[in-house]
Amino acid sequence: MNIIIERAALLRSLGHVQSVVERRNTIPILSNVLLRANDGELSLAATDMDLEIVETVPATVTRAGGTTAPAHTLYDIVRKLPDGSQVELDIGGDGTILTLRAGRSQFKLSCLPVEDFPQLSGGDLPHRFDLTAGDLRALVDRTRFAISTEETRYYLNGIYLHAAKAKAGGSELPVLRAVATDGHRLARVEMPLPEGAAGIPGVIVPRKTVNEIRKLIDEAADRIELSLSDNKIRFAFDSVVVTSKLIDGTFPDYERVIPVGNDKTMEVDAKLFAAAVDRVATISTEKSRAVKLSLTRGTLTLSATSPEAGSATEELEVNYQEGPLEIGFNSRYLLDITQQIEGEGARFSLADAASPTIVRDVADSTALYVLMPMRV
Numbered sequence: 001m002n003i004i005i006e007r008a009a010l011l012r013s014l015g016h017v018q019s020v021v022e023r024r025n026t027i028p029i030l031s032n033v034l035l036r037a038n039d040g041e042l043s044l045a046a047t048d049m050d051l052e053i054v055e056t057v058p059a060t061v062t063r064a065g066g067t068t069a070p071a072h073t074l075y076d077i078v079r080k081l082p083d084g085s086q087v088e089l090d091i092g093g094d095g096t097i098l099t100l101r102a103g104r105s106q107f108k109l110s111c112l113p114v115e116d117f118p119q120l121s122g123g124d125l126p127h128r129f130d131l132t133a134g135d136l137r138a139l140v141d142r143t144r145f146a147i148s149t150e151e152t153r154y155y156l157n158g159i160y161l162h163a164a165k166a167k168a169g170g171s172e173l174p175v176l177r178a179v180a181t182d183g184h185r186l187a188r189v190e191m192p193l194p195e196g197a198a199g200i201p202g203v204i205v206p207r208k209t210v211n212e213i214r215k216l217i218d219e220a221a222d223r224i225e226l227s228l229s230d231n232k233i234r235f236a237f238d239s240v241v242v243t244s245k246l247i248d249g250t251f252p253d254y255e256r257v258i259p260v261g262n263d264k265t266m267e268v269d270a271k272l273f274a275a276a277v278d279r280v281a282t283i284s285t286e287k288s289r290a291v292k293l294s295l296t297r298g299t300l301t302l303s304a305t306s307p308e309a310g311s312a313t314e315e316l317e318v319n320y321q322e323g324p325l326e327i328g329f330n331s332r333y334l335l336d337i338t339q340q341i342e343g344e345g346a347r348f349s350l351a352d353a354a355s356p357t358i359v360r361d362v363a364d365s366t367a368l369y370v371l372m373p374m375r376v
Helices: 007-018 071-080 133-141 151-156 207-217 270-280 331-338
Strands: 002-006 032-038 041-047 051-058 060-063 065-070 086-091 097-102 105-110 127-132 158-168 171-181 185-192 203-206 223-228 232-237 240-245 264-269 290-296 299-306 310-317 325-330 345-350 357-361 364-371
Touching: 002 007, 007 032, 007 041, 007 051, 007 071, 007 086, 032 060, 032 071, 051 207, 065 071, 065 105, 071 097, 071 105, 127 133, 133 158, 133 171, 133 185, 133 207, 133 223, 158 207, 185 331, 203 207, 203 240, 207 232, 207 240, 264 270, 270 299, 270 310, 270 331, 270 345, 290 331, 325 331, 331 364
Parallel strands: none
Antiparallel strands: 002 060, 002 086, 032 041, 032 065, 041 051, 051 240, 086 097, 097 105, 127 223, 158 171, 158 203, 171 185, 185 364, 223 232, 232 240, 264 345, 290 299, 290 325, 299 310, 345 357, 357 364
């Protein structure tokens, strides 16, 4: 294999694929990136056996071929080369050494055989539909903060993506729904069901896949093709293909934890509320991060106390016409939810101090958040 490629193009693609590679690997080949050159293109692939990213980039190919090279080392070398460099990658002789030349710099890297590199992208993915980059970004951004990090409840370590029916007026509309929960809070976001998505199985997309996709779609063109089977998902856009195994588990019946009898409503300016919560929470203890909300007609008082730091209170004008109510929340969770609200107003539907609260964006009915209270 012998190719010449622009540094910027190689660096961008290496940056995309190498982030999948774990720093500590017991299987040597998983530390490597697979390089294949053919027909004026260089294909780069990396995998951790659960997630694979393949990207294709234009290159001047004088001799076709393939190899695998240490992903992080190759990325660091290319990152440190001068802007505008032309990078030559050459595999000679027995194929065990990759020579990289750029200007007066030369590096020799040990390679492992292409045949040892695991393939994740095979198999049939029968369900296919398209999403815009903006729609996928919204589904991810508005749910991923609620993904559980508790490994024992592995079935909560991702976003549950499925087709559902949403009640609108007197009818039911088919929607694509994304849900995440860690047991303390729940995020549910939906959008009109894309063409071709009607028969999809409910799948749990792992947290690492969600985060890698989120990084990539910022640079994506408008259309993203999703392909699904019962155990794999693939995202294809521009010159990138991301294939991932799905979490093999059953997502809980989240509808059961969304309360239906919350009859007390508070509406507040989301940005003013978030800023006030942030200020008051400065006093709360690092462990509990508790903030108390005390509601009376037209007024919300936020308060926090800590034996070491003292106390804080702040008042806000709100639209609330019910009887007095006191309820406590984890301030971090409150902020995570209010940061998702793009409109001006946040609507809180409350019942009592011990029951879950629903938070919605007044201007957008597609997202719903549930937050469990805490004792304060």
